[in-house]
Amino acid sequence: MKNSxxxxxxxxxxxxxxxxxxxxxxxxxxKKSNVQFAGTFPGWxxxxxxxxxxxxxxxxxYQTIQTVVPDIDKIRVLVTEDHRPTMAKKAIxxxxxxxxxxxxxxxxxxxxxxxxxxxxxKGKIRDIFVMVNADNSSVLMQIKGTINLDAxxxxxxxxxxxxxxxKV
Amino acid sequence: MKTLLSFALSLIFLTSVTAQNDxxxxxxxxxxxxxDFTMVYVSPKMFQMATKIIxxxxxxxxxxxxxxxxxxxxxxTEKNAAKYYxxxxxxxxxxxxxxxxxxxxxxxxxxxxxxxSKGNIIEExxxxxxxxxxxxxxxxxxxxxxxxxxxxxxKLDIDGAEFLENLEK
Numbered sequence: 001m002k003n004s005x006x007x008x009x010x011x012x013x014x015x016x017x018x019x020x021x022x023x024x025x026x027x028x029x030x031k032k033s034n035v036q037f038a039g040t041f042p043g044w045x046x047x048x049x050x051x052x053x054x055x056x057x058x059x060x061x062y063q064t065i066q067t068v069v070p071d072i073d074k075i076r077v078l079v080t081e082d083h084r085p086t087m088a089k090k091a092i093x094x095x096x097x098x099x100x101x102x103x104x105x106x107x108x109x110x111x112x113x114x115x116x117x118x119x120x121x122k123g124k125i126r127d128i129f130v131m132v133n134a135d136n137s138s139v140l141m142q143i144k145g146t147i148n149l150d151a152x153x154x155x156x157x158x159x160x161x162x163x164x165x166x167k168v
Numbered sequence: 169m170k171t172l173l174s175f176a177l178s179l180i181f182l183t184s185v186t187a188q189n190d191x192x193x194x195x196x197x198x199x200x201x202x203x204d205f206t207m208v209y210v211s212p213k214m215f216q217m218a219t220k221i222i223x224x225x226x227x228x229x230x231x232x233x234x235x236x237x238x239x240x241x242x243x244x245t246e247k248n249a250a251k252y253y254x255x256x257x258x259x260x261x262x263x264x265x266x267x268x269x270x271x272x273x274x275x276x277x278x279x280x281x282x283x284x285s286k287g288n289i290i291e292e293x294x295x296x297x298x299x300x301x302x303x304x305x306x307x308x309x310x311x312x313x314x315x316x317x318x319x320x321x322x323k324l325d326i327d328g329a330e331f332l333e334n335l336e337k
Contacts, residue, residue, distance in 0.1 A: 089201065104214040109206040118213070125217075 022095035072145035238310035253298020
């Protein structure tokens with residue numbers, strides 16, 4: 001019984017890692033270049049920072065952020081320079097699709113490109129991965145959590161209720 | 169034997185239809201990694217997301233314009249425009265796409281093609297522009313309302329989109 005439980009826990013851990021594998025692999029690949037900035041920020045830090053930054057913004061923007069931010073688990077960012085791509089674009093694309101990421105948008109001009117991937121579950125976005133390459137600089141950003149777009153629709157921009165500034 | 173024959177015929181038919189539709193996709197795919205080309209791709213999910221975000225805001229007009237659009241692909245270049253224009257127009261499967269309009273505007277040749285599904289609904293609008301310095305291939309997929317696409321063109325800040333305003337006329 002104990003062994004079966006251990007096996008199940010191990011399997012669950014393995015499954016959760018494997019679906020994130022292509023993103024982890026891309027981050028690892030880009031980390032080999034000249035890293036200018038790298039960080040992983042937990043959800044609570046992101047929320048606190050945004051509250052401070054948007055304290056004086058308009059109520060609509062603040063409400064939108066308040067609605068989306070509480071369910072963000074973490075944000076991972078990597079900025080590099082002089083990146084020499086070793087992973088083929090097709091390989092990146094295939095590995096992302098195999099891990100159930102959908103390509104939401106792509107813009108490419110000369111040697112600059114932006115790719116936005118996202119993973120949805122039950123109508124909610126759980127994972128957004130943005131990859132920006134321009135000249136020799138690259139920015140990778142991954143946002144994990146639950147982004148409920150239906151909740152954004154319910155925001156009333158004309159609401160006269162004062163918006164809450166929740167304590168950290 | 170009869171079932172097998174019917175199945176084989178269906179498979180051949182399906183393959184040929186798919187192959188013709190792939191001609192446009194192949195054209196996009198063959199040049200999307202070419203550095204001379206600018207490529208824009210917006211997926212159906214991105215349009216869905218945009219529609220949800222816009223809902224209830226002052227951008228209701230934009231929402232009405234994009235709610236039936238399921239996808240957008242743009243391919244453009246400033247090199248060898250005439251060559252790519254000829255190649256693109258040659259590759260359009262004429263039994264699937266109809267010429268909606270042809271315009272000659274300031275030295276640029278513009279062709280609009282539509283692909284209709286049952287019930288006269290336009291499921292794809294193709295725009296091909298071949299000028300001296302510009303080649304543009306634009307594909308809108310969804311339930312296309314030509315008037316709305318013409319209005320959307322005014323909001324799109326993309327080279328070649330201005331030709332879509334001709335649809336309103």
